[in-house]
Amino acid sequence: MSTIISVFDTTLRDGTQGEGISLSAEDKIKIALKLDTLGVHYIEGGNPGSNSKDIEFFQRVKQLKLQAKITAFGSTRRKGAIAESDANLNRIIESGVQAATLVGKAWDFHVHTALQTTLEENLAMIYDSFRYLSSKGMETIYDAEHFFDGYKNNSEYAIAALKKAEEAGAAWVVLCDTNGGTLPGEIHEIVSRVREQISTPIGIHTHNDCELAVANTLAAVQAGARQIQGTINGYGERCGNANLCSILPNLQLKLGYSCVTDDQLKLLTGTARYVSEIANVNMPVNQPYVGNAAFAHKGGIHVSAILKDSKTYEHIQPELVGNKQRVLVSELAGQSNLLFKAQELNLNLNMENTETRAMIDRIKELEHQGYQFEGADASLELMLREASGDLEEIFTLESFKLLVEKTKDRSVVSEAIVKVKVHGETVYTAAEGNGPVNALDNALRKALYQFYPQIDDMHLSDYKVRVINEKDATAAKVRVLIESTDFSNSWNTVGVSENVIEASWQALVDSIRYALIGKTRSPQSAEAPRERLGLVNH
Numbered sequence: 001m002s003t004i005i006s007v008f009d010t011t012l013r014d015g016t017q018g019e020g021i022s023l024s025a026e027d028k029i030k031i032a033l034k035l036d037t038l039g040v041h042y043i044e045g046g047n048p049g050s051n052s053k054d055i056e057f058f059q060r061v062k063q064l065k066l067q068a069k070i071t072a073f074g075s076t077r078r079k080g081a082i083a084e085s086d087a088n089l090n091r092i093i094e095s096g097v098q099a100a101t102l103v104g105k106a107w108d109f110h111v112h113t114a115l116q117t118t119l120e121e122n123l124a125m126i127y128d129s130f131r132y133l134s135s136k137g138m139e140t141i142y143d144a145e146h147f148f149d150g151y152k153n154n155s156e157y158a159i160a161a162l163k164k165a166e167e168a169g170a171a172w173v174v175l176c177d178t179n180g181g182t183l184p185g186e187i188h189e190i191v192s193r194v195r196e197q198i199s200t201p202i203g204i205h206t207h208n209d210c211e212l213a214v215a216n217t218l219a220a221v222q223a224g225a226r227q228i229q230g231t232i233n234g235y236g237e238r239c240g241n242a243n244l245c246s247i248l249p250n251l252q253l254k255l256g257y258s259c260v261t262d263d264q265l266k267l268l269t270g271t272a273r274y275v276s277e278i279a280n281v282n283m284p285v286n287q288p289y290v291g292n293a294a295f296a297h298k299g300g301i302h303v304s305a306i307l308k309d310s311k312t313y314e315h316i317q318p319e320l321v322g323n324k325q326r327v328l329v330s331e332l333a334g335q336s337n338l339l340f341k342a343q344e345l346n347l348n349l350n351m352e353n354t355e356t357r358a359m360i361d362r363i364k365e366l367e368h369q370g371y372q373f374e375g376a377d378a379s380l381e382l383m384l385r386e387a388s389g390d391l392e393e394i395f396t397l398e399s400f401k402l403l404v405e406k407t408k409d410r411s412v413v414s415e416a417i418v419k420v421k422v423h424g425e426t427v428y429t430a431a432e433g434n435g436p437v438n439a440l441d442n443a444l445r446k447a448l449y450q451f452y453p454q455i456d457d458m459h460l461s462d463y464k465v466r467v468i469n470e471k472d473a474t475a476a477k478v479r480v481l482i483e484s485t486d487f488s489n490s491w492n493t494v495g496v497s498e499n500v501i502e503a504s505w506q507a508l509v510d511s512i513r514y515a516l517i518g519k520t521r522s523p524q525s526a527e528a529p530r531e532r533l534g535l536v537n538h
């Protein structure tokens with residue numbers, strides 16, 4: 001039977017103390033539902049004594065039937081006051097939650113400097129506050145702020161602070177590495193010593209200022225802590241909190257503790273991405289376990305080995321945390337990368353013949369010129385389909401012209417004239433756009449619509465230009481990356497040239513070719529009358 005670890009999520013409280021993170025009451029509700037499905041045991045919703053958004057959250061969350069306990073956060077009573085009249089403590093009680101977390105000082109230096117009171121008064125503040133909330137039938141959790149710094153400075157006082165909370169009914173005493181400056185060995189030693197003196201279950205709350213929050217949490221658990229506090233994606237004050245997305249799989253898959261069920265652990269990647277979407281913060285691609293690149297293989301030697309057995313370059317099966325294996329194709333690719341991609345696409349690429357080697361050489365040469373296929377899967381797929389003879393011709397370009405006009409009384413208008421050949425027929429169209437690329441896109445679609453009406457379902461969703469060799473100033477090459485979407489998919493294409501219009505054209509054409517793979521319609525069955533579209537035959 002594996003040891004159960006209580007998972008306390010503070011994304012909605014400490015997470016929102018991270019720079020750039022702000023969650024509405026509605027956002028918090030959505031995240032709480034997701035956390036509940038993930039199986040965390042406590043969800044710290046916020047600080048009802050702080051703002052009305054958090055008060056709204058606590059009112060609304062009561063209507064939901066969650067498995068997790070919702071906890072409200074606050075601090076011990078103000079110095080020189082009585083707990084029963086403390087506005088923040090009363091707000092916690094009024095919020096109607098089952099559990100409360102109170103932060104209280106455990107470092108004598110903080111008592112003198114931040115609170116500017118006596119050591120005795122701080123102990124009384126802890127005792128009174130816990131006694132008051134416990135008397136209201138609440139489960140109380142003591143976040144012993146700066147516990148490790150306090151213990152190193154005055155261990156007797158730090159332990160006395162824990163004992164006061166224990167005496168007053170705290171269900172958990174949580175040792176906080178508030179400044180994030182403690183090292184794993186120290187954490188292990190101090191937690192072990194505390195266990196000898198305190199019978200209340202111990203929790204751990206660490207910050208990531210030395211990039212050790214996860215390691216420190218693991219060290220604490222190995223020394224006997226049984227509650228872990230942390231946030232999704234490690235959001236939190238300064239450098240962040242301990243990242244539950246790393247802690248949960250480390251504890252469960254590596255150390256044999258039980259945090260959530262195996263099925264819930266598979267929801268981890270989805271939860272991390274969902275929370276980052278709601279928080280509007282891009283997830284680092286290389287985030288362990290849940291990042292997009294956590295199981296992405298780029299080096300040819302790696303890919304060659306994972307094709308034989310994934311274990312060669314993967315420390316766990318990505319599916320255990322809901323992630324998946326990916327293979328990137330770049331100038332570091334070998335034939336194995338292409339073989340993997342071809343298998344993924346169900347393409348018959350013959351590794352024995354010289355064409356595959358030629359294809360790798362061509363990809364490497366294009367990457368050298370500035371193309372980047374790892375961010376342009378659709379352009380790569382088109383190349384692979386072409387090489388395996390599995391690509392129908394959508395159209396061929398005869399010519400295009402662009403006109404950009406700025407007049408005194410009008411804003412800038414771009415016009416594109418496109419001449420293409422489709423199924424042997426020459427089509428000539430003109431269209432305006434709010435920029436040259438948009439005008440080209442519009443004119444090309446107009447030309448193709450009668451043959452491929454499905455083209456209406458897709459649109460460009462992102463357009464990025466990057467100068468590749470800055471030194472050459474305006475003569476530099478540019479790389480254009482286009483993201484396109486239809487109702488259910490999105491895909492990326494790339495173009496490179498010294499001319500931004502040409503680079504955009506390449507990426508645009510790839511985007512449209514990709515969208516129309518396997519969707520050719522005969523001209524006879526086209527639905528839209530050519531006249532309506534203003535098409536001219538040549």
Ligand SMILES: CC(=O)SCCNC(=O)CCNC(=O)[C@H](O)C(C)(C)COP(=O)(O)OP(=O)(O)OC[C@H]1O[C@@H](n2cnc3c(N)ncnc32)[C@H](O)[C@@H]1OP(=O)(O)O
Nearest residue numbers: 047049050051075076077078079103104105114115145178
């Ligand atoms: C380690 C942590 O992450 S603790 C959590 C930190 N999170 C937050 O601060 C976010 C929410 N905070 C808030 O909304 C506000 O700070 C409030 C509502 C709590 C308090 O606001 P204010 O009354 O305006 O006080 P302010 O924030 O300026 O200062 C904090 C006060 O709390 C006191 N205080 C700090 N810690 C404690 C404690 N553990 N117990 C009692 N009082 C405390 C400070 O001494 C200071 O009092 P002072 O003004 O007499 O010096």
Ligand SMILES: CC(=O)C(=O)O
Nearest residue numbers: 103143145146176178
């Ligand atoms: C309580 C808390 O957030 C800390 O001590 O870091």
